[in-house]
Amino acid sequence: DAGVIQSPRHEVTEMGQEVTLRCKPISGHNSLFWYRQTMMRGLELLIYFNNNVPIDDSGMPEDRFSAKMPNASFSTLKIQPSEPRDSAVYFCASSSAGTGHTGELFFGEGSRLTVL
Amino acid sequence: SQQGEEDPQALSIQEGENATMNCSYKTSINNLQWYRQNSGRGLVHLILIRSNEREKHSGRLRVTLDTSKKSSSLLITASRAADTASYFCATGLTGNQFYFGTGTSLTVIP
Numbered sequence: 133d134a135g136v137i138q139s140p141r142h143e144v145t146e147m148g149q150e151v152t153l154r155c156k157p158i159s160g161h162n163s164l165f166w167y168r169q170t171m172m173r174g175l176e177l178l179i180y181f182n183n184n185v186p187i188d189d190s191g192m193p194e195d196r197f198s199a200k201m202p203n204a205s206f207s208t209l210k211i212q213p214s215e216p217r218d219s220a221v222y223f224c225a226s227s228s229a230g231t232g233h234t235g236e237l238f239f240g241e242g243s244r245l246t247v248l
Numbered sequence: 249s250q251q252g253e254e255d256p257q258a259l260s261i262q263e264g265e266n267a268t269m270n271c272s273y274k275t276s277i278n279n280l281q282w283y284r285q286n287s288g289r290g291l292v293h294l295i296l297i298r299s300n301e302r303e304k305h306s307g308r309l310r311v312t313l314d315t316s317k318k319s320s321s322l323l324i325t326a327s328r329a330a331d332t333a334s335y336f337c338a339t340g341l342t343g344n345q346f347y348f349g350t351g352t353s354l355t356v357i358p
Contacts, residue, residue, distance in 0.1 A: 136290075165346070175336065175348035188345060223290060235340055236281065239290035
């Protein structure tokens with residue numbers, strides 16, 4: 133299995149532009165998570181999906197952030213409009229939830245976003 | 249941090265020594281996991297301990313959990329230069345949510 137695949141790996145954009153980050157979870161996993169990592173705040177859980185349905189988006193910082201999971205093999209995190217304080221590494225992770233599964237998270241390599 | 253905090257923030261040891269990292273958390277948990285992150289990479293799962301367990305071993309890793317004190321420790325024995333990384337604890341709450349601590353940066357000097 134190729135693991136969790138994120139794109140782009142690096143994105144540099146200007147303030148006000150729309151940013152879309154993409155994630156392909158591991159096949160067969162039914163939970164997907166978006167995290168944001170910064171030096172100041174560490175790893176923050178933004179939103180997670182179970183069976184393609186958003187379960188908890190309380191970590192999404194503002195209305196400028198939105199996430200979708202149209203099917204079991206694809207998710208997007210969109211920031212519109214982007215601001216310099218959104219600069220961070222965004223991680224996608226997937227897991228198999230449910231009886232008998234450990235809930236171990238498998239992370240992608242991250243998308244490093246820089247907003248100028 | 250949404251849940252846990254690791255201590256110390258940074259640790260530097262000589263190769264062959266043992267490294268101990270601690271994690272404190274705030275609420276009741278179902279399980280606690282430790283992850284490792286190499287510079288510029290994603291996190292990799294190391295070990296999981298359930299709330300009804302007190303100690304667990306995996307290779308050179310030993311994890312303890314004290315739910316009364318809401319704390320856990322990760323011991324890496326006979327450290328190697330390749331163990332240099334950041335280590336995070338993640339607490340599993342109800343449902344399938346995991347919250348990460350702030351991490352301990354470990355440097356193992358050859």
